[in-house]
Amino acid sequence: MIRHYEAHPVFEPQDGGKFQIWAALAAGLIAGLILLLVPRGSPWAGVSFFSQVIMGRALAPGMVMPLPVVCLLHLGIAEVYSLIVSLFVNNVTQTRALLVGGVIGAVLYVCNLAVVRIAFPGWHGNEVAVLFTHIVFGLIVSGAYRGLLKRRQM
Secondary structure, eight states: OOOOOOOOOEEEEGGOOOOHHHHHHHHHHHHHHHHSTTSSSSSSSSSOOOEEETEEOOTTOOOOOOOHHHHHHHHHHHHHHHHHHHHTTTTTTOOOOOHHHHHHHHHHOOOHHHHHHOOOOOOOOHHHHHHHHHHHHHHHHHHHHHHHEEEEEO
């Protein structure tokens, strides 16, 4: 039987909301590895871990890269994207961080699409799946970053 109510202690980020780069890099690694295992952001997608997919976009038919290079490129882009997402979710609440992360993921998709259209005009495909992957990436990074922040008890 519960005798009394005790509020859950609040743990605020250390340093008054200062950006924590190690948490951002770790969040990017977590999200990048998850999206290596589930390349299109959905376990029901028609691609697997051994498919050559970078941030949801499969390599163009004429492009040939070894799988380790594709994985390293994917993780490198994930780290850069995670720094961007983490900067935006650093000073918001945990609940809003997920919403902001999803929106920033969609904005990163638009930037990614512009670069791909200019640099690699033949390298596009199922763009809805790529957009979904970027949104899922933003959600994962924002949640992981907020969870990995060093905290102090209030």
